[in-house]
Amino acid sequence: MAVDSKRYKELSCGDFRSDCGFLVRAETSEELMKYCQEHACNTHGKCGSSPEGIEKIKSRIKDVWI
Numbered sequence: 001m002a003v004d005s006k007r008y009k010e011l012s013c014g015d016f017r018s019d020c021g022f023l024v025r026a027e028t029s030e031e032l033m034k035y036c037q038e039h040a041c042n043t044h045g046k047c048g049s050s051p052e053g054i055e056k057i058k059s060r061i062k063d064v065w066i
């Protein structure tokens, strides 16, 4: 049986803070960054990431096949 798997970008907030179990997946890293920044802003009050912060987030993005 063929399994249709698709590649996603995945990022877990728990990589940055141990108190958060948020996990986000998107088809592109641009989309992922958008969700991630929304989450950081709405949930952790960290709005408007610095360029350093964005690089830090990007370095944690994983490719997953689902």
Ligand SMILES: [Zn+2]
Residues within 6 Å of the ligand: 013, 014, 017, 020, 021, 022, 039, 040, 043, 044
């Ligand atoms: Zn979080």
